Amino acid sequence: MKRPRPLRTARRRLSALRRRAxxxxxxxxxxxxxxxxxxxxxxxxxxxxxxxxxxxxxxxxxxxxxxxxxxxxxxxxxxxxxxxxxxxxxxxxxxxxxxxxxxxxxxxxxxxxxxxxxxxxxxxxxxxxxxxxxxxxxxxxxxxxxxxxxxxxxxxxxxxxxxxxxxxxxxxxPPSPMAEVVRIAVSHSEVEVFFRVVGAEPRGTRVEFVASGRRLEEPVDRLDDGLFRVAAPLHRMTPRGDRPEQWDVVLRADGLPAMRLGRRLHDVRNPTRVFAVRESAVTGRDRTPLLVQPRYTPAGNFRIKCSPMTEAA
Missing domain, CATH: 2.60.40 (Immunoglobulin-like)
Incomplete structure (x- = not known):
């Protein structure tokens, strides 16, 4: 549970006063x-x-x-x-x-x-x-x-x-366990996410793509260079309505807490802007066109925005 913003601000000011004193x-x-x-x-x-x-x-x-x-x-x-x-x-x-x-x-x-x-x-x-x-x-x-x-x-x-x-x-x-995105690759039908796990040696890894009221679990491939790979099941991520859906990507492993994939080991103040990826049009297995935009939140969490492709789009 996050502290209310006024309380966090007061704690920061009090800490700054103590440092100055x-x-x-x-x-x-x-x-x-x-x-x-x-x-x-x-x-x-x-x-x-x-x-x-x-x-x-x-x-x-x-x-x-x-x-x-x-x-x-x-x-x-x-x-x-x-x-x-x-x-x-x-x-x-x-x-x-x-x-x-x-x-x-x-x-x-x-x-x-x-x-x-x-x-x-x-x-x-x-x-x-x-x-x-x-x-x-x-x-x-x-x-x-x-x-x-x-x-x-x-x-x-x-x-x-x-x-x-x-x-x-x-x-x-010591390092806190985290799943750090290394690179992503967008093709005509999928988004591949390559990531590494810092601060832990995961076993029994799997990845969940989570949106409001929806949860899709996908297997993870372990590569020779210490990276992991997972492909977003875009053919199952088509929005159910006419509004876009935001999909968070969560790593689960035996004996470890759930970890959201993201980019945190950097010195960028605004990952949303610096690590921006352009929107792409893809076609799922059912031949339904879809607008897909991988992105990062201000906190560095990785998300995939899926929007229905309308005639206007």
Missing amino acids: RSALLRRLFLPWRGQRAAVLRYAAVLDGQTVNLHARLPRWAGPDDGARIELLRKGVRRTAPARVYTDHDGAVAMDAAILLGQEVGGLAVDTGHWDIRLRLSEGARRKSLSLLLVDMPKPYGGPTRPMQVSGVTGARYRLGRTVTGSARLECS
Whole structure:
């Protein structure tokens, strides 16, 4: 059950107020206290859903370091990635790092939980570890695209957070099972839907095409490249009246909740417009002409709109 919109809006505003209050506290209290013993992040974001990008200013005593490393620490486990420490144009010492996450894509293997983020510097034969202070949380940007919420490959979720005293940390969450449409193919008599399942290994798969008061179940073909294929039974999807019918596509598998097919592993703000497919005229097995338009809802769910072909159309 969805929360009423005014309640969701109030919760978002309250959350934004808490973030601003916390940032103000960090600036007034912890930044003067820890600023000389920690690196202060000027930019921190997870781009493309699986790459952590960091830019920080270091304390005055630090200098350029060819052996600098970013460390991710959790319960005695340590993962490291290279960092670049250099003198900036204004004479300050800065640090840049780009950390690819996820063993499946050739990045760091990080499991579910909170990971502390630290910068390790070389100092002769010694190594010095610095916390990374995250004073301001990443702000979403405008435009036709948005930050990726999850990895487009694995579906895992990576978010930047911070401790009570402002130290940056990485929050890793496992992928939620989802059925992701890869491509569709419209022919003169059918719509083929190719999809993959993220976050689960399905068994006993079948697909249901669901409209108001109607439900059609179709078998699923498993392909060699890890994809699944199902064909819409258009000859059975002709509207019963003179109005169009919207068909949702639902994957069912043994031991898994029902999953609507859609496109969610992307950075597009308006999937309805960006992933638009033109309307096509097809002819079913009973030779009844039909107007078919595959489309995506604003939430990314896949639908097939079937309209009777009238003389005017």
